[in-house]
Amino acid sequence: MLSIKFLWEIMTAKENGEMFTQLTLEIFKLSGMLNNEGDELTKEFGLTSSRWKILGASEMSESRHTVPQIARTMGQSRQAVQRLVDVMTKDGLLNLVDNPNHKRAKYVELTPKARKIFYKLFDKQIPWAEHCSEGLSHKELETTLKVITMISNKLSKE
Amino acid sequence: MLSIKFLWEIMTAKENGEMFTQLTLEIFKLSGMLNNEGDELTKEFGLTSSRWKILGASEMSESRHTVPQIARTMGQSRQAVQRLVDVMTKDGLLNLVDNPNHKRAKYVELTPKARKIFYKLFDKQIPWAEHCSEGLSHKELETTLKVITMISNKLSKE
DNA sequence: ATTTAATTGACAACATGTTGTCGCAATACT
DNA sequence: AGTATTGCGACAACATGTTGTCAATTAAAT
Numbered sequence: 001m002l003s004i005k006f007l008w009e010i011m012t013a014k015e016n017g018e019m020f021t022q023l024t025l026e027i028f029k030l031s032g033m034l035n036n037e038g039d040e041l042t043k044e045f046g047l048t049s050s051r052w053k054i055l056g057a058s059e060m061s062e063s064r065h066t067v068p069q070i071a072r073t074m075g076q077s078r079q080a081v082q083r084l085v086d087v088m089t090k091d092g093l094l095n096l097v098d099n100p101n102h103k104r105a106k107y108v109e110l111t112p113k114a115r116k117i118f119y120k121l122f123d124k125q126i127p128w129a130e131h132c133s134e135g136l137s138h139k140e141l142e143t144t145l146k147v148i149t150m151i152s153n154k155l156s157k158e
Numbered sequence: 159m160l161s162i163k164f165l166w167e168i169m170t171a172k173e174n175g176e177m178f179t180q181l182t183l184e185i186f187k188l189s190g191m192l193n194n195e196g197d198e199l200t201k202e203f204g205l206t207s208s209r210w211k212i213l214g215a216s217e218m219s220e221s222r223h224t225v226p227q228i229a230r231t232m233g234q235s236r237q238a239v240q241r242l243v244d245v246m247t248k249d250g251l252l253n254l255v256d257n258p259n260h261k262r263a264k265y266v267e268l269t270p271k272a273r274k275i276f277y278k279l280f281d282k283q284i285p286w287a288e289h290c291s292e293g294l295s296h297k298e299l300e301t302t303l304k305v306i307t308m309i310s311n312k313l314s315k316e
Numbered sequence: 317a318t319t320t321a322a323t324t325g326a327c328a329a330c331a332t333g334t335t336g337t338c339g340c341a342a343t344a345c346t
Numbered sequence: 347a348g349t350a351t352t353g354c355g356a357c358a359a360c361a362t363g364t365t366g367t368c369a370a371t372t373a374a375a376t
Contacts, residue, residue: 020352035348048361050361050362050363076363076369077363077364079364079365079366079367080362080363080364083362083363084361084362087361101372102371102372103370103371103372104370104371104372105371105372
């Protein structure tokens, strides 16, 4: 039975699929640009986008996290985060503190030096983010965030 | 003069800025995931996400493009694209053909082998994209694509 | 309790992104 | 026309992402 409704669903799926493909390309593009922006913003503190994200993931959560936990939050491999954490520990930005629940997986903690930098960056990032979102309505941003998050969640469940 | 309207604009800017920051993190996450998805999809053809994108940028445009042109389309550095193109040329996927308008910058062209792979991938990608966009309305996807593109354009103009 | 499976850190190999430099080619300016 | 700037290919150095392996730890299953 080929009802009108069923045909419509097929058409919509096709149109959505094409738009999704386009969206994918734009996300790759924007991701690279935002990475470069982050590198610029953090340059004066001797940081990069990736290291800034590690600081954020460690500092902005309520409880302390291990390396694999940070990796899962960021949707990245354990090893990528591990290497960054190792370097940043050597640079005096992070401390690895004992985890009573696990002999190997230690907690990642910001040093006072890193915390100072992080909150300076926080202040510096606010006007930048406001500028970037100029011309976009609250509603549009909300929808975009929702859609991106939904896709992300969908892909991570498979 | 602090009108109500002006105060509202400040508040919206602040909320938008915070949402933009959140969006940035989700875009980083999704970009990485989509990259992995692309690697999976292309694996059977001996390709990767990045090389697939080069094929798409070269094949899906009306006119032929040089390496720097492809780079600008993808929002990437000339050198990153150049290296991929060099490897893919060596692998028999691309040909560099003479450009009458420029002695150095040649045109990038797909070989028949690459074209065959590309259109197989095209077919393979359609149901994948339709699956990924399930549960999202046309309107939502449209808004998302528009917002992502607007941000991308804004950043590239600075 | 013992066996089995999943998680973790360390290390390596590799893919792909960036910036930077160099010499040549194309363009713009005066 | 002549000069200055910009664009391009070829390298190189480096940052950061992936996968894969190994041994040790933790968690789960029986």
